Amino acid sequence: AQTVTQSQPEMSVQEAETVTLSCTYDTSESDYYLFWYKQPPSRQMILVIRQEAYKQQNATENRFSVNFQKAAKSFSLKISDSQLGDAAMYFCAYRRAQGGSEKLVFGKGMKLTVNP
Amino acid sequence: DSGVTQTPKHLITATGQRVTLRCSPRSGDLSVYWYQQSLDQGLQFLIHYYNGEERAKGNILERFSAQQFPDLHSELNLSSLELGDSALYFCASSVGLYNEQFFGPGTRLTVL
Numbered sequence: 001a002q003t004v005t006q007s008q009p010e011m012s013v014q015e016a017e018t019v020t021l022s023c024t025y026d027t028s029e030s031d032y033y034l035f036w037y038k039q040p041p042s043r044q045m046i047l048v049i050r051q052e053a054y055k056q057q058n059a060t061e062n063r064f065s066v067n068f069q070k071a072a073k074s075f076s077l078k079i080s081d082s083q084l085g086d087a088a089m090y091f092c093a094y095r096r097a098q099g100g101s102e103k104l105v106f107g108k109g110m111k112l113t114v115n116p
Numbered sequence: 117d118s119g120v121t122q123t124p125k126h127l128i129t130a131t132g133q134r135v136t137l138r139c140s141p142r143s144g145d146l147s148v149y150w151y152q153q154s155l156d157q158g159l160q161f162l163i164h165y166y167n168g169e170e171r172a173k174g175n176i177l178e179r180f181s182a183q184q185f186p187d188l189h190s191e192l193n194l195s196s197l198e199l200g201d202s203a204l205y206f207c208a209s210s211v212g213l214y215n216e217q218f219f220g221p222g223t224r225l226t227v228l
Contacts, residue, residue, distance in 0.1 A: 042221075043204060043221065043222050043224075044118075044219065044221055044222075045206060045208075045219035045222075046219075047216065047218075050216070091159060097214065098214060102147070102149075102164065102171070102172070102210075102213050102214055103149065103161035103164060103172060103174060104149075104151070104159075104161065104208075104217060105161070106158060106159040106160075107158075108158045109158065109159075
């Protein structure tokens with residue numbers, strides 16, 4: 001079974017600084033997707049960024065970028081120029097690319113605090 | 117706003133009771149997923165429906181059941197409720213089987 005691990009339960013960053021959130025996963029599949037979701041205090045789950053395993057290029061969305069290391073099964077999220085609105089729970093998630101269940105498998109999450 | 121709606125937003129009930137959570141997917145989406153978020157278990161997949169048919173089951177208790185109706189809305193039924201069922205229940209929808217999942221705002225269930 002696939003598992004996703006977020007080993008840091010909490011992190012803090014100063015406004016305008018850069019922070020990196022770590023995630024590792026375990027799978028025997030060769031094709032899959034990885035995601036970072038943000039959950040602010042409103043509890044809404046918001047997709048931040050996605051990465052297809054077959055793509056070598058790391059995904060980027062504005063201030064958010066990932067470092068995808070397939071061999072190491074590592075998928076970290078870098079937030080640049082942190083803003084107060086970035087404060088939230090962040091969840092790393094895995095999903096198979098085809099065949100079987102299309103469910104998302106989530107890590108335990110990490111609480112990010114942004115200090116002014 | 118993701119376009120996925122869930123009702124009710126909050127639900128408070130007693131142990132042993134039965135409740136129904138409702139989800140309306142985004143227009144055109146055929147897939148509906150249910151997830152449970154609790155403090156001890158984190159975010160867990162419960163069940164997936166695609167175009168009215170059950171597609172996959174996760175760690176869903178036998179006391180829980182779900183269905184997807186012809187108009188594609190879905191309901192999650194929770195019965196013989198226990199204190200440990202208190203959680204945030206999310207519905208997510210996607211166009212097909214391997215497309216991005218969009219989450220609803222969730223239903224907060226409190227069992228007293």
